[in-house]
Amino acid sequence: MTLRDDLALGSRIAAMRAGGLALALRGDPVARLMHKPWRRDPYPTYATVRTPRRVLRSRTGISAVATHELCEQVLRDRRFGVRLADGRAPFAPEEGPSLLEPIDLSLLNLDAPDHTRLRRLAQPTFAPRRLERYREIAETITADLLDRAVARGRFDLVRDLAAPLPITVIARLLAIPEVDTERFTAWGRALGGALDGVRSVAHAHELARTTTEARALFESLVSRRRVDPGEDVVSQLVGALDEGRMTIDELVSLAQLLLVAGFETTTNLVGNAVRAMQTTPGQWEALVAEPGLAAGAVEETLRYDPPVQLTARIAHEDLELDGVPLRCDSGLLVLLAAAGRDPEAHPDPDRFDIAREQTSPHLAFSGGAHYCLGAALARLEGEVALRMLAERLPGLRTVGRTVPKTATVLRGPRRFPVAA
Numbered sequence: 001m002t003l004r005d006d007l008a009l010g011s012r013i014a015a016m017r018a019g020g021l022a023l024a025l026r027g028d029p030v031a032r033l034m035h036k037p038w039r040r041d042p043y044p045t046y047a048t049v050r051t052p053r054r055v056l057r058s059r060t061g062i063s064a065v066a067t068h069e070l071c072e073q074v075l076r077d078r079r080f081g082v083r084l085a086d087g088r089a090p091f092a093p094e095e096g097p098s099l100l101e102p103i104d105l106s107l108l109n110l111d112a113p114d115h116t117r118l119r120r121l122a123q124p125t126f127a128p129r130r131l132e133r134y135r136e137i138a139e140t141i142t143a144d145l146l147d148r149a150v151a152r153g154r155f156d157l158v159r160d161l162a163a164p165l166p167i168t169v170i171a172r173l174l175a176i177p178e179v180d181t182e183r184f185t186a187w188g189r190a191l192g193g194a195l196d197g198v199r200s201v202a203h204a205h206e207l208a209r210t211t212t213e214a215r216a217l218f219e220s221l222v223s224r225r226r227v228d229p230g231e232d233v234v235s236q237l238v239g240a241l242d243e244g245r246m247t248i249d250e251l252v253s254l255a256q257l258l259l260v261a262g263f264e265t266t267t268n269l270v271g272n273a274v275r276a277m278q279t280t281p282g283q284w285e286a287l288v289a290e291p292g293l294a295a296g297a298v299e300e301t302l303r304y305d306p307p308v309q310l311t312a313r314i315a316h317e318d319l320e321l322d323g324v325p326l327r328c329d330s331g332l333l334v335l336l337a338a339a340g341r342d343p344e345a346h347p348d349p350d351r352f353d354i355a356r357e358q359t360s361p362h363l364a365f366s367g368g369a370h371y372c373l374g375a376a377l378a379r380l381e382g383e384v385a386l387r388m389l390a391e392r393l394p395g396l397r398t399v400g401r402t403v404p405k406t407a408t409v410l411r412g413p414r415r416f417p418v419a420a
Ligand code: HEM
Pocket: 107, 108, 109, 119, 170, 257, 258, 261, 262, 263, 265, 266, 269, 306, 307, 308, 311, 312, 364, 365, 366, 367, 369, 370, 371, 372, 373, 374, 375, 377, 378, 379
């Protein structure tokens, strides 16, 4: 980007920020989700959107749904997509870099038929038979990480367990030879943060650097797998590339999506689960007494405080949703985290209880065409991490201030000091 681009981008960001903040101060719930201080605890805002039990029209120009029923309905409704009705990417300005969709997120940014074609190519990687192999890998990695954490006494739950576990697993899945945990963590933060849009000119530069580095990594993996194929996803996709079923750009952005979707989210799952258990009386003790409750703790966290708080859809025609008219190409936020606290789907929804009998499925992995491809892998990693943590470190306690990530879409702790 040139200096002129920087200045243009900087002033667009400042204008958007100021406009959004003014609306947030006037009480607009959608604007509040994007701004401090409301962003820190978005659950009261979600309740405001959910309580009338209908589509909320926001002065930001983006509507929102927050009940379990409406969120699920929108995710399954084929009148909505993720691109504009004519197939163009949303939010792309006439000129200059885009603020809201700065990176190509492959499947997440595609509608049928491209979405269907690419999803079919990626799906075999996540077949249950393949995933079982990853349980053993996750257990070995977790045991090793916990050995090191126990030896230290005090450690950071995110830096020393919740981040390196999924990073190592996804790196195996993609057969990335040398895993540089710190570099991947920085990539995850830059790319994950981009789901909220570009925060600053510095963030735009960081994103450009990250995508260039990620592209170089995946292009070199493609060349390597061409001559020396293995059982990994990239080898599998190289076959599709050579048969003309996908392009190299599609392969690279799919691999990049798998890398980011595969760890930033699971890191937040483990972080949010431990934080909720540590702050809700009796919950950590319940897991220690019965580590078999780990799978329940994962599901309860996904309902109560999910790593991905919301997603967005675009109306592909003029339509009515629950009696509210929406224009073609208008945007709609689907507040997945708000749906998890809907009292009509989950009795006593603000109570965190790892032994809860889940009465309705949560929407933490979305629904419909974009339902999370890695849901089974995320559940497996979360269950292994929480079970082994309770077995090995029953006296685990929080020993300092937990620092949250400053994001709207992805929610989780950035720093979480604990002692064994
Ligand atoms: C707790 C962890 C995770 C959560 C909460 C999560 C959540 C989500 C959500 C909400 C979506 C759909 C967004 C939308 O509808 O617009 C999604 C899509 C996706 N996720 Fe996950 N995810 C997690 C872990 C993973 C893992 C471990 C992987 C892969 C290794 C993964 C790969 C994907 C992919 C490829 C998509 C795109 C699917 C599509 O658009 O068809 N996710 N995830």
